[in-house]
Amino acid sequence: MRAGLWLLLLLPLAEAHRPAGDIGDVEITDATISWLIPGTFETGDEVFVVELVMPTDFALPFEVLVEKRPRLADHRPMYAVVGPGLPTPTADELAVLPYPLPDGWGVYLDQNDLPERIVYFEQVMRRNMWTSGTTALPLQRGPNEVWIWSPDGTTGDFQLGFGVEEDFSDGGFGAVFADWGTYAY
Amino acid sequence: MGWRAAALAVGLGLSTPAAALETDRFSLGLPAEVDLVGLAFGVHPELLFRPIQPDGALHLRFAPGLMVGPELAFVPIALGVREVMFPRKRVRPFLGTGLQLQNFVPYGHPVLTRLDMALELGVDVRVADQWGVGLQLSPEIGLVGGFGFGMAVRLGAQLDF
Numbered sequence: 001m002r003a004g005l006w007l008l009l010l011l012p013l014a015e016a017h018r019p020a021g022d023i024g025d026v027e028i029t030d031a032t033i034s035w036l037i038p039g040t041f042e043t044g045d046e047v048f049v050v051e052l053v054m055p056t057d058f059a060l061p062f063e064v065l066v067e068k069r070p071r072l073a074d075h076r077p078m079y080a081v082v083g084p085g086l087p088t089p090t091a092d093e094l095a096v097l098p099y100p101l102p103d104g105w106g107v108y109l110d111q112n113d114l115p116e117r118i119v120y121f122e123q124v125m126r127r128n129m130w131t132s133g134t135t136a137l138p139l140q141r142g143p144n145e146v147w148i149w150s151p152d153g154t155t156g157d158f159q160l161g162f163g164v165e166e167d168f169s170d171g172g173f174g175a176v177f178a179d180w181g182t183y184a185y
Numbered sequence: 186m187g188w189r190a191a192a193l194a195v196g197l198g199l200s201t202p203a204a205a206l207e208t209d210r211f212s213l214g215l216p217a218e219v220d221l222v223g224l225a226f227g228v229h230p231e232l233l234f235r236p237i238q239p240d241g242a243l244h245l246r247f248a249p250g251l252m253v254g255p256e257l258a259f260v261p262i263a264l265g266v267r268e269v270m271f272p273r274k275r276v277r278p279f280l281g282t283g284l285q286l287q288n289f290v291p292y293g294h295p296v297l298t299r300l301d302m303a304l305e306l307g308v309d310v311r312v313a314d315q316w317g318v319g320l321q322l323s324p325e326i327g328l329v330g331g332f333g334f335g336m337a338v339r340l341g342a343q344l345d346f
Contacts (some may be wrong), residue, residue, distance in 0.1 A: 068256060068293065118268040121291040123255070123299065123333040126223020128256035185224040185256060 034061070034163035038182045041077070044153035047098045050146040050160065052083075054139050061136040064112060064148065065129040065159040068119060070131075076112040077155040081137050083144030098149050108137050111151070125183050134161075157182075209239030209345070216321065216341025218250060222334045223289075225254030229261065229339060242269045246283060260288040263303055277317075281305030285325060287335070299330035309343060317343045 012046040039048050052060075064077050078099055086106030093109045094101070101107060120131040148160060212233040219226055229250030235241045244267040250258050265283015285303040290296050307321030318341070325335030 067289075118291040121289065121294045121297060123289075123297065123331040125326065126220075126257065126289070126333065126335070128294065138273065184222055185254070 019145045025092065032164045034161060034165060036065075036183075037160045037162075038157065039148065039160070040157050041075075041150045041155045044079050044150045046149065048148040048160075050148075051126070052139065052144040052146065054141050054144060057139065059136045059138045060162055061134045061164060062110070062146065063134045063161045064110070064132045065122075065161055067157060068128040068130050072154075072156045074152065075150070075156040075158070076117075076132075076152070077148050077158045078109070078111050078151050079146055079148045079160070080110070081105070081108045081144065081146050082140075083139055084142065085138065085140040098147055098150070108135065110135065125185075127183075127185065129159075131161075201235075212244075212345045214248075214319065214341055214343040216319065216339035218252065218337050219253070220252055220340045221336040221338065223254060223257055223259075225252035225257065225259065227252035229263075229337070231263075233267065233343075239252050240272055242272050243267075244269060244279075244281075246281065257289055257291040259290055260289070263287045265303065265305070267305060269309070269334045275311045277309045277311070279305065279307050279309065284328075285335075287325075287327075297331070298331065299327050301325040301327050301333075301335060301336075307339075315345045317345075319343055 037050065062079065062081060064079050066075050067070050076095070082101060082105050084105055086108050089097070089101065089107045089109070093107060096111070097107065097108065098155065110132050116132065117130040118133050120129045121127070122129055146160065146162075148158065187313055189321045212235075214231040214233065216229055216231070217226070218229040227250055231246055231248035231250075232344055233244045233308045235244055237243050246263065246265045248261075248263040248265075250261045250263075252261070253311050263283055263285040265281055265285075267279050267281035269277050269279040271277055282302070282304050285301045287301055288296060289299070303323055305321055305323050307319055309317045309319040311317045319339075321337075321339040323335075323337040323339065325337065327333040327335075
């Protein structure tokens with residue numbers, strides 16, 4: 001089930017984790033700021049898709065975060081960044097992907113399977129999270145996608161983090177206050 | 186006046202204000218606290234000192250606490266000033282500000298320390314000569330060691346001594 005579709009337009013590059021808002025078209029004005037997109041696996045068989053339209057080549061860091069709670073100890077959403085110029089997948093990687101790769105596209109697959117998960121404390125809202133770890137990927141100008149799914153069918157919330165540095169110097173709290181329950185405990 | 190009498194006078198002169206200082210200028214608050222950003226519960230005792238007058242408006246505040254929540258524990262240590270309006274009335278609203286050293290202990294993560302600016306908005310209601318009950322709201326914002334928010338609600342009793 002294709003559960004989410006976001007179109008992110010990365011404008012000329014300008015700034016940890018600023019909420020990007022919920023499902024819908026979002027214009028990211030500055031990819032050097034890090035952003036968060038929240039989602040929830042209600043049934044466990046959803047695949048969330050983030051479409052990225054890059055205005056220029058840019059190495060963009062990604063990670064998937066899950067709240068550190070006992071209930072979510074086995075909730076390890078997997079993600080794949082797909083787009084032109086990314087590595088050619090192995091047969092094993094192709095078998096794991098939820099969709100066929102578009103012609104000419106490569107993939108970076110993060111199976112979020114570290115035996116001991118990395119703990120990240122998000123100071124702004126004082127949240128304790130498990131993270132898949134951050135990996136920066138060289139994306140090419142034009143369309144790219146991120147696919148997020150729950151390989152074991154687990155349910156629960158997740159957040160996709162992308163971008164470089166936390167920066168709230170010019171505000172950016174609107175989505176926090178508009179959707180307090182998502183970002184605060 | 187001989188030196189013994191002078192010494193006695195000085196001694197008396199010192200002992201009377203000292204007694205007043207000990208009995209009138211301090212308060213001890215014992216509030217329970219709920220932190221609404223990074224949910225946590227605990228106690229945040231506070232020692233108040235009135236430096237100008239025993240029944241004055243200005244208070245200096247020192248407050249170490251201990252909070253425990255589902256995702257983290259933390260130990261705030263606050264130092265600040267509080268201005269009490271109508272300090273001789275039964276109902277005493279107050280405003281305060283200060284610095285709060287936040288020692289966060291997220292479970293499974295190393296301790297993180299941050300210095301916040303904390304504000305206070307509250308009311309103390311006198312229920313007996315030396316006793317009051319109070320409610321406080323305290324927003325916090327990270328200044329040094331990382332940016333972030335905080336919001337504490339405190340409810341408790343206060344003893345003057």
